[in-house]
Amino acid sequence: MLHPDYPLPDVEHPVTAPFWAGCREGKLMVQRDDVTGAYHWPPKPAYWKGDRLRWVETSGRGRVYSWVVGSEPFLPAFAHLLPLVMVVVKLEEGPRLVGYMVSCTPEQMSLDLPVRVVYEPLTEDVTLPVWAPV
């Protein structure tokens, strides 16, 4: 049962809705520029520079770029996850995403640890992409 104060994301925001829709379908999506091929993160509006950005599926793999560990006392909504290893993951495609680790203790963490995305359904609408060691 999700804590009533869990800070759920607005998954209907027009700029980020495709990201959250992808998560519900088990796809980790980021934007790529049609013209330069560059990946964009955080997302921009779809109409950016004449509709150049496409949502594309990533490999869902990356490496640990940095991490911090939350332990008691922490926000009550996350109590079931403590110690919570919050992480910045650098995707193979380049963007750096914030997430948290599963199936991994703080002691098992290391810089550049290879990780893969795992999906954590929180509600009917919200599926959170989180990370596990490869």
Added chain:
Amino acid sequence: MDLFSRIRDQVAIVGIGHLPFAKEIGRPISDTAIEASQLALDDAGLEAENVDGIVMYELEKTHEVTIARGLGVENLGWWDKITYGGGASCATILHAAAAIASGVATTVLCIRARNRGSKAARPWAQERELVTDDKALHVPWGLIRPVDVIGMWAHRHMLVHGTTREQLGNVAIAARRHANRNPHAMMHERKLDMETYLGGRVIGYPLTLYDCCLETDGALACVVTSAERARDLRQKPAYVHSGAQASGPNPTHLANYNTPNMETTAVPCARQLWERSDLKPKDMDCAQIYDAFTPLVILGLEDYGFCARGEGGPFTEGGRIELGGDLPLLTSGGGLSEAYAHGFNLILEGVRQIRGTSTAQVGGCTSVLVTGASGVATSALVMRGD
């Protein structure tokens, strides 16, 4: 002549004032902000009737007109609120200077009054609604507390450059030793040594208790006017030499980890600051580098050009950042040990150093760097004395 040339040494901070810092001040800021402003005007030898502009932080929980009425300002002709919390600190002075140099205003009050000492007042204890915009890309994973958001930069720096706990401790101890000299500092009577620092409880690994700033109620103000007017006033002027604001590339509200090499906003801010300055980092007699957390100071030493990338940790060693060292930092005790006022106390301390009235006075100090929070869109200032 461009605006920055017209600002350079032609605008000055001429008055400073603050109420005693407290854990709970017990007064609304619509009251304390007015008193702090009056103290700053008294310090300058100016009257409310001289004021025609006010700059505050966007976070301010009162109104310019409330302050103007409380002081007896006849007419406000210009006002401004600056966004991004501690990133706004130096920008208040820069905007005031720009208004004065361009003729929009003549004498401006810059104010920060903040009641956030008590736990319930902290915004990250209040996440309740659906999280939207930029925050939706980090808050749902628990990355909410400032200590964790900044911890990402800190930990990467430790992992990549080998920055040690002891080096972070050097920052905390330098700030504390300076606070021990400052009777206004919250930590005036509390000593801190390395053993105590290293024994501090974990707040958000890798950061511990003494890496974190205080939480304080406070009310502070500065008076800014032209250098010409400053010459007739009571205090030795602290001239605004150079100032900058920067969002950096690909900015987000917080937790912006998608900049080149995850650099903070201080990197583009420093570039502009020094481009607009006749002075260089080596000319600074001391620096008040924004210190919500100790690693921001180590990053700031690198970002503002005092040492190369990765050398911020070793830079703190051998007393170099304490009074008597090459570059004393946080000479009032800073956010770590004087008071946390979103960096506005660092500006007041910069002015004291220029005047020669700091409780940790650097001999012959004529040039001071002051910086704002670098985890968000930020600002910085170089002050100069005669």
